[in-house]
Amino acid sequence: MGYYFRQRTIHSAISLLGLVIIVFFLARLTGNPMDLLLPVDTPQAVRDEFSARHGFDQPLIVQFGSYLADLARLDMGNSLRDGQPALDHVLAAFPVTLMLSFWAMLVSLVIAIVTGSIAAWRPGGVFDRVASLISLAGASIPNFWIAIVGVLVFAVWFRVLPTSGTGTPWHWVLPVTVLFVRPCGVLTQVVRSAMIDALAAPYTKTARARGVTSRKIIFGHALRNAMLPVITVAGDQAAGMINGAVIAETVFGFPGIGKLLIESIMFRDFAVIQAAVMVTAIAIFVLNIGIDLFYAILDPRVRHG
């Protein structure tokens, strides 16, 4: 176990280093941020002067060297937009996205497990058909569309929810909805098919024959066995949540890492892009390791795999 854990951490560190290198160079392919910062009518001499102050006139490899040197001292540089440390921006934004993703994932999992299990009880039954169609529809609607329609319906017509922003728990309802709909649709499908398999397995049949109640069979025996594929897919969905978060946070003005990332990309705020990608990547690696550990607990065979 300890060996496995160490291996995973080393692998993650290697991937992280590769990511840092790629992000650094690819981001700089997109142009000089000073072109964007300065007004259109700025003379070239001033552009050059601004570029030199930030070291953008240096060869890329020199810039990379000083970036690595700073990184070694845990200094991720300052935002070009407001001069604040990039890491401060990211660490302020990260918990917002984490909370958003956590709630979205929790809601999806609960709904998916309940709906998927009931649907699997009678595959092809009315509940199964309706649930399948709704979950599929949920997984197939562009999320920015849900966001805007959600605001129009719940905030403007019915006026039961705030349009956007943060503050009260009510402010979280629409963003979490936008984020949970797609993973929930996918997960319901996964739970359903895993449960169908589990219910068809010999041990459930035996339990059924022994007269164990349906509820116990579904939520006791079968579900535990159906959890492996569900956890895998849930992990992938959670890791992919950053893309959904970009949309939800952009529309609703949530100060999370998705919004920070897209704004930094638009402004070529390299230090913030790098810090945000790195923190996100670390979170995803931790998540993956967590899932692997969970796996190992659920299924002893994996430990040696």
Place this chain on the structure above:
Amino acid sequence: MITKQTSALLGSAAVVFGLMASGAMAQSDDTAITIVTPLSYDNIDSCNSSADVGLVVRENVVEALTHLNPETGVPEPRLATSWEQTEPTVWRVTLREGVTFTDGAPFDASAVKRSLERMFNPNLDCLNRGKLFANILLTTTEIDSHTLEISTENPQPLMPIFMSFLTIDSPNTDFDTMTNTPVGTGPYMVPERGVNDPIVLERQDDYWGDAPEVSKATYVQRGESALRAAMVEVGEADIGLAIAIQDAVDPETDMAYLNGETTRLRFTFEGPLADIRVRKAMNLAIDRTMLRDGLFNDSYKIATQMFLPRISGYNPDMEPWPYDPEQAKALLDEARADGVAVDTQIPLIARVNFYPNGLEAMEAMIAMWQMVGLDVKLQTMERAQWLRLVNKPFAEPRDPMVIQEQHDNNSGDATFTMHFRYHSEGQQSEFADPKLDELIDAADVATGEERVSLFQQANAYSAEEIVPDIMMFHMVDYMRVSSRLDFTPDAVSNSMLELASIKFDETD
């Protein structure tokens, strides 16, 4: 079992819904307002006040020496009470007495001197320097506590206009780093805030002028116009900026105002576009009235030149191009007969998310050119890519292109536009015409009536003899203003939104 669970689910859904309905939001302080903007304002340092952030800080937090009248463009006193040109290169400025910064420091000549020196500090990314004073070095000399002289290397007849951009910050401001909590003499101050928190301005009690009615203003950012409009509609915000035309449906709250921007398409003088007949034909083929009424509305003004009538140097006698596809075809035939490659495909370079309905307008114009037999192809660019294309030095060889542009002259004088776009040395000029250069050079050093007349001549000459562009419209923005406010936006609202001019509607 299933029914039991379903009903439990329905029951909890009903509870949740009931809770939602009771979750109404309370309006806290009735003199606090919220302004929702499409952009986020990152660096609100005083020395960036001529950029976008001016909307927040200019005249609210940090005040300038002069203030341009939004209707006439004439400089009026603000922190400076009077000014005179004592020599061609020297202006003597008298400062307002009895003014203090919100941190208690006195406002005097040395504070102004330090503030200007800070703007020229090479360690800072001051946008005011980049935008306005890149080629003009200001040297300040204190005469007495409230008098100073500002001198320049070359004569600066426009100094009073420049002074409207010189926002003065407290002498306690750090000289070598930019700040997100600027301190000025204005009626509002900026409290400390966290890195990702919205900007808040709070009224200060010791302002030298009349106390404004708004006690607190919060600036929040939302990218979607529909959302900004909705926020004002449901009372979460009081002012929504940049409301799209299709969302501006309520004449009670949605106000149109010329935003100072003018749009055009610029020609590169290459390939078929080197021929003036082709450039004229492309102008004649556009039905501007149809374009305006179809995509925009009649608050938009068809433009004949790159700036608004309030800018000195505007030529009121110029006429917009008529819509005459027959003449366009005739000109193209003539050019074709002379061997001009009229039938080559011409790229139209458009910018993504430039102005509302911008891409639609480009597509409509392409369809109009198609009707006179021109093959124009839309190519979209993201901002940084587009910037590289429009600014000198141009990449060689330069292709024949039509480039979508928008220009905002909010300074009051034609030179900021003319030199830059039409003079052969201009950063964004595509051509060299000795006579036009001469007119612009002469206008640049002239003053008064003569200056105005020379710029007017230059404008007319360029439009008639050179045809360097396809003029489109003086653009309009919509602002949604809550009915509890008494406020009307004007042409400078996009670069400076004075909270002091916002009153509360007593009748509401």
Place this chain on the structure above:
Amino acid sequence: MMLWRDKFAFSSALFLIIVTFAALFGPSVLPDSALNMNLMARNAPPFELERGWMYVLGSDNLGRSLLARLVIGARYTLMIAASAVLLALVAGTILGLISGYAGGRLGNVILRAADIVMSFPSLLLALIVLFVLSPQVSNVVLVLALSRMPIYLRTCRAEVLEIRERQFVNAARALGATHSRMVFLHILPNALPTLMTLATLEFAAVMLAESSLSFLGLGVQAPAVTWGLMVADGRGYLASAWWVSFWPGLAISLTAISANLMANWLRTAMDPAQRWRLEGDRKS
């Protein structure tokens, strides 16, 4: 026959066939005038026939027939989604086979690279491609394929690892089968059903990802048109002319749902242990 029994799967298949036909032949059938703009008929509402049947779904903010644009958009949308899925499938499968079958250092390097791609925000990738290359349809395909590839890679690798341990593969190995024979005759055919199901599911995901890119202004650029771009462009009119973004949104959703239903059906049909579900009399 089996397909006919499952009404949902049958309707999805029918819908997919119609959409494919529209994409293949629609653009050539449309009258030339179909895409002309008509600024006097901006945002014409749907179900009004006085403007002709081309306007049955209404018109967009330039007065262009939404029906005609949906048909043109179908071609681009399906082409982009299909190419991206195919590209990701082929590349992911090859890399997955290598990393699973060969293992060792090379296998590890491939896995780490996949980890990097998975933690690389696809939006950043899109912006870079849009900026460095040009915003062409092919580059959007490239971005989508690259960001979705690791899923195939990991699935394929997992399948290979599992299949490799099965009896018949061990037997074949013992009998001295060559590597290429092992891979193409024994391993790939057994991994393929899972990968095909995944690809069908991914088809829907890619269409949605493409529309998200359009929403952020990073996707396909006009004059090319995809359903995603139509939804994104029409979102500004949701309050005043809902149909502009509703129809393309519906097209995306229906196609995605159909693809998903087909994937479910395929999965069941290809799995002998579950085929009984599709055959008439259900027992529970």
